[in-house]
Amino acid sequence: MDKSLCFYFQVHQPDRLRLYRFFDIGNDSQYFDDFANRTILRRVADRCYLPMNAIILELINKYQGQFKVAYSISGVALEQFEKYAPEVLESFKRLADTKCVEFLAETYSHSLASLISAKEFKAQVKEHAAAIKKHFGVTPKAFRNIELIYSDEIGAAVADMGYNVMLTEGAKHILGWKSPNYVYTNAINPKLKLLLKNFNLSDDIAFRFSDRSNPNWPLTSEKYAQWLNEAGKNDEVINLFMDYETFGEHQRQSTGIFEFMRALPGSVLANTNFKFRTPSEVAQQHQPVAPLHVPFAISWADEERDTSAWIGNELQNEAFHKLYELEKAVMATKDASLISDFRKLQESDHFYYMCTKFFSDGAVHKYFNPYDTPYEAFINYMNALSDFKLRVEKSAVKSAGKAKKASK
Amino acid sequence: MFGWEFPPHIAGGLGTACHGLTKGLAKHDVDILFVMPSASGDEDQSAVKIVNASDVPFTQTWSDMQTFLNKVDFLKVSSNLVPYIDPQLYTEYAGSKMEKSEFEQFKVKYGSKYKFSGKYGANLMEEVASYAMVAATIASENTFDVIHAHDWLTYAAGIAAKRVSGKPLVIHVHATSFDRGSADNIDTRVYEIERMGMLAADKVITVSNLTRNIVINKYGIDPSKVITVHNAVDFNEFKQVDVQRGVDDKIVTFLGRITFQKGPEYFIEAAAKVLKRYPKARFVMAGNGDLMNRSIRRVAKLGIADRFHFTGFLRGADVKKMFAYSDVYVMPSVSEPFGISPLEAMKSNVPTIISKQSGVAEVLKYAIKVDFWDIDAMADAMYGLLAYPALSQMSMRCGMDEVNELKWENAALKIKDVYSMAIAGE
Structure with a gap:
């Protein structure tokens, strides 16, 4: 054959x-x-x-x-x-x-x-x-x-x-x-x-x-x-x-x-x-x-072939969970620009830059990486995410206000 | 007066303190010749005459040279001394050490000028030693009544000037080795120079009683010659900045080097406690340092990274902006000889929490004081200032009054008294 x-x-x-x-x-x-x-x-x-x-x-x-x-x-x-x-x-x-x-x-x-x-x-x-x-x-x-x-x-x-x-x-x-x-x-x-x-x-x-x-x-x-x-x-x-x-x-x-x-x-x-x-x-x-049988997620990344290149250390976990906490609120706004930014903030690369496994797979992680250290990547991302969260909250307050007016 | 830096080109608080202090002294009719290793010409010379050590050639004659070498024999420290060094760097320096006798080094330099960087780099000790030699030249060419040297970098220069001129020496301790490392991990070479300076001095001025105790207990200096003169702060050119605050939440700020000495971890733990009760607060850690990465990891681990921000190192205008952004300022220092930044915060109308382990705590009655390690008390204080407007308003008002009382003129008068005592040999 x-x-x-x-x-x-x-x-x-x-x-x-x-x-x-x-x-x-x-x-x-x-x-x-x-x-x-x-x-x-x-x-x-x-x-x-x-x-x-x-x-x-x-x-x-x-x-x-x-x-x-x-x-x-x-x-x-x-x-x-x-x-x-x-x-x-x-x-x-x-x-x-x-x-x-x-x-x-x-x-x-x-x-x-x-x-x-x-x-x-x-x-x-x-x-x-x-x-x-x-x-x-x-x-x-x-x-x-x-x-x-x-x-x-x-x-x-x-x-x-x-x-x-x-x-x-x-x-x-x-x-x-x-x-x-x-x-x-x-x-x-x-x-x-x-x-x-x-x-x-x-x-x-x-x-x-x-x-x-x-x-x-x-x-x-x-x-x-x-x-x-x-x-x-x-x-x-x-x-x-x-x-x-x-x-x-x-x-x-x-x-x-x-x-x-x-x-x-x-x-x-x-x-x-x-x-x-x-x-x-x-x-x-x-x-x-x-x-x-693959009970736990695998990937093609690094020596471990798991998802630890993106989610693994405390920086990545924190950023990842703080981002997806917002999912419901973002979707509820139905605001196209918010949803678009939400999706862009989900790109896996942001989390990849926060990876601290620099020694074994450093060469790959450094490629196309705009940051000197994973810490800088984390700070920068969290700052942007904080602003994004404020926008989501404001939008939610606005639409709640509108809903109230409408019901009156 | 021997200093290491002078505004506008400064790396830390020492230059600012020298500036304020000399201005205060000028008001009390003290003429000052201010020697610094590397002046750039744009220093404020209204109160002092600046002498740039980089412009002064070594002019000792040969016979003088031998005696001078005997006089400065305390400087037999190789040039591999760096204030903040890690073991790896040290090996590098130790490997490249020059094996040249001191006499030969001096011979090479005779008649030439030494180009000081005035920074805190790898050649620091060489600069400190050369600075002492220039100091001897300057001392022999000028007339004066008393020598005043600021911090260990200039102690050697002070001692050299004293030996050449025979005039009394006043040493001003702004910080000690014990404030830079932890108690069991200090740079012993710096310690030796500091101790030598204190022993050789006729009077020792410390910036707080906290520092005075260290000088007496850890350096074994006779208490009768150690006098505390608290720092002051000069707000003549201080302007409030208006900022467009992007967030409605109240902001609690830590501003300083993120190092062991400044106690960043206590701030983080207290922040996590406050956020549980007062989720609408934001915390900012402004600055950088060797504990920064560890702090970031801890913040992430506590799960408060969307409410706890890091700005990195902030410069002039951004520092003011940061104060204008702040609703509470916290200085949780483990060991702080004085600490000028809480005063800047108070001048910016920011309620302030300081650790009891800071020199500034001795002069501030109304600032909230906590032990640096007591994160519960710190969290309580933060919460109180955030949640109860009455408390923060009182803190603001009293803080402003108090900080306006701290004038360099008053501090300078005390220093002038110290001069008189040194001259009279009391």
Whole structure:
């Protein structure tokens, strides 16, 4: 039987906060650093999104339907493309037109809502699906939670929303002796199929590609195809999931990453019996082998493969809970600008900056990080959140006043 | 008079105190030659004549040099002395120590000028030593009746001037090593210099009785020559600032370095207690320091981070803004020789809570005083000032009256008396 090779890329850029000082609380409700966000997006567009999209399009045309990839683009990234780099959005649309690209569903705000609020989670997934439909004309069928966060319950909630395939991490502590290279199912609702990231082969590209201390450096597409053969000897599916910014940003153009990707499909198609498939196609093609039990949330982040990169230390816990405490009050206001800011404050990146695990995974945490220390990140975030809370309270008082008048 | 800094370029309260004190002395017809390591020329010279030590060459002759070296032998401290140092930094400095005899160093410097930074950096001890040498030159070239040296950085200069001129020396203790570290963790090299200065002095002025006790008990100085002259505060140029307050909630403020000495953790614990009873309050910790990160973690852990804000280090205008924002000011210092900031708060019409372990507590009758460790009492006081307008209004009114009474003129008169005693050899 044909084996499947599944590429999926995460595309996301956060709305970074500006330096929001204590004296701004109650006086100024502009929280975001538009200049930095624009500058960084433009830089990443030039280094990564535009050249890499061009390569993917070239490969799809060259192999006439045999090369396929999947993207999950966060809603906030789409917004930034519209505002600062419409040509990136255009190039994604051209990719969508080839029908060889699958767009995955996720939360619009790249938020951690799945861990705390089923309601918010659902609302944001809906919002995102609508955005994908609007831009690319397709409704996403496969689901990918941000940073591959997954648990039995999250999976069940995703299945309830009508998705039948979901992507997550092939975390060792969950799999044990099992291989990530098969299709599994959710432990609560077996209709939801699970694709697991092969982190060894994914990280060979995403993290180790340019590492000269690695004995396998330099990595060539032939060598990589051989590894795929070895890894897939008895297995069926290899899922290569990674940040899209790997190409050109984390691994610079000078490392040869673009040439590697240009050559990879040829090497794979010529030397292995792998076929490129999108997540939905993989789920259709392969039978699940077993349910996978994940009682506690996993993710693709850090050595622990859990959610401790975002929620774990006391700073993150405090910020996270103080934010979601406001959910009901925010939604009750029905104020579009409040809801929009509420969603932007939910972006997982704000919590990621507060992570104190600087020593083991520092390099990754520092990337794109506007703060020197997690403490600064926390102070800044809490100041902005305090102002936001004041706005919510004021709005609630106003609408209560109106309701009273109306009842009279 | 030997100082280390003078407004407008100041790092701490010492420069401000020197400024106020010299202005007060000028009113009592005392002429002052104020020597500082690095003057920038824009200092207020209405009351003093500033001598910039960086402009004075070493002009001792060779034979003088030998005797001078004997005179300043107390300075055999290598230049790796930094006021606030951690073990790692120390190893770095110790590794790069220069093994050059002092005499050679002086030979190199003869006739040249030393460019002082006037800061508190890694070369501090070298600066302190060079400052003493320049002090000797200045002492031999000027006429005066008494020498007045402020804090340990200038004690060596004071001693050198005394040995060259034979005039009496008055040492002014604004802070001691015991206020900088905890009691069992002090910099012994600084302690030695401080003690040397106090022993060599004819009179020692302390800024509070609290400090006077430390000088007597911890440095073993003869009580009869230690005199307390409380600091005052100069509000001539003080202006209330108007601010647009973004929040309706009442604000309780801590303003200062976030270090062990200032007792930030007691403020945090008391804040958590108050918030349980008075949830509409906000707390602000303004400043930075080595306990800042720990404080942030504690605030997060207590779950009060949406009501407890950190501003980072605040400069001039922002400090005034912060006072204008405040409804209660708290200084929970574990050890504070004097403490000028509560006076600024009171002048800004902010009711103030101070710890009994601060020198300023000795001169303020109406400020609310608590033990720094008594977080229940501190929380009570905060709550009282927030919840009962009568109390805060009285605190404001009395505070303003009291602070207006604290004039440098009065403090200067006492200092002039100390001068007379030193000159008379009493």
